Amino acid sequence: MRIVLVGPPGAGKGTQAQFLSSHLSIPKISTGDIFRDNVKRSTALGRRAKQYMDRGDLVPDEITIAMVRDRLSEDDAQEGFLLDGFPRNVPQAEVLKKMLDEMDARLDVVLELVVDDDEVVRRLSGRRTCRVCGRVWHVLFDPPGREGDCDDCGGELFQRDDDREETIRHRLEVYQEQTTPLISFYADEGILMGVDATGPVENVTDRALAALRPFME
Ligand code: AP5
Numbered sequence: 750m751r752i753v754l755v756g757p758p759g760a761g762k763g764t765q766a767q768f769l770s771s772h773l774s775i776p777k778i779s780t781g782d783i784f785r786d787n788v789k790r791s792t793a794l795g796r797r798a799k800q801y802m803d804r805g806d807l808v809p810d811e812i813t814i815a816m817v818r819d820r821l822s823e824d825d826a827q828e829g830f831l832l833d834g835f836p837r838n839v840p841q842a843e844v845l846k847k848m849l850d851e852m853d854a855r856l857d858v859v860l861e862l863v864v865d866d867d868e869v870v871r872r873l874s875g876r877r878t879c880r881v882c883g884r885v886w887h888v889l890f891d892p893p894g895r896e897g898d899c900d901d902c903g904g905e906l907f908q909r910d911d912d913r914e915e916t917i918r919h920r921l922e923v924y925q926e927q928t929t930p931l932i933s934f935y936a937d938e939g940i941l942m943g944v945d946a947t948g949p950v951e952n953v954t955d956r957a958l959a960a961l962r963p964f965m966e
Pocket residue numbers: 756757758759760761762763764765780781782784801802803805806807808809813833834835836837841872873875876877885886887888890891911920946947948949950953
């Protein structure tokens with residue numbers, strides 16, 4: 750299956766992507782994670798991306814698209830994938846369509862995680878991420894057993910630089926302006942499915958799996 754997850758910052762795309770990709774045995778490809786990994790390793794790509802990420806702006810398309818093209822050409826992505834955070838605007842969606850045409854493939858479904866702005870701010874201000882395995886936690890809604898440590902691998906948890914309140918607000922504006930046009934783009938293609946992303950994580954996963962079920966047969 751080839752799936753795209755769309756939704757505002759903090760909607761739970763990364764959280765759901767980790768469960769859905771393991772359930773469906775397809776790789777999760779998160780452009781945010783790839784950028785953060787490059788920032789951590791201080792690569793040329795990471796140094797260019799960081800200035801945009803810290804402000805909450807989108808990294809320019811030419812950088813992002815080249816990175817996704819490389820990732821989609823890897824062996825594990827040939828039979829299916831779950832994209833988290835890409836595409837993020839209509840030009841990226843158009844390029845993705847061309848890339849898939851070249852692979853003689855197409856997207857099966859775009860899942861839109863629907864949640865309001867106040868919930869986004871609550872979720873992002875309490876988010877903690879594992880430095881080692883990337884597992885996402887929340888200090889109130891999904892706390893690890895021991896504060897500051899990842900239950901899955903014991904790694905140290907950290908707060909993302911772009912999770913400051915003013916940056917969160919700016920990321921929401923960027924989402925409204927640049928990413929919401931994707932909703933009608935994919936609705937017109939007939940592959941958009943909305944998923945209520947409120948409530949406990951497991952309930953959201955169940956709703957997402959129910960939405961995907963017709964495409965699994
Ligand atoms: P990216 O990493 O993609 O950030 P984002 O879209 O802003 O999304 P987040 O990762 O903040 O949130 P999420 O929806 O994954 O939520 P999560 O599961 O963590 O991108 C970062 C930056 O990289 C961008 O700003 C941009 O600069 C750049 N970038 C990336 N892709 C790009 C592209 N294509 N083009 C250009 N630039 C790009 O959950 C959030 C919190 O809520 C967690 O603590 C979690 O535990 C908690 N939570 C999750 N679900 C629930 C629930 N149901 N109930 C309660 N709490 C919950």
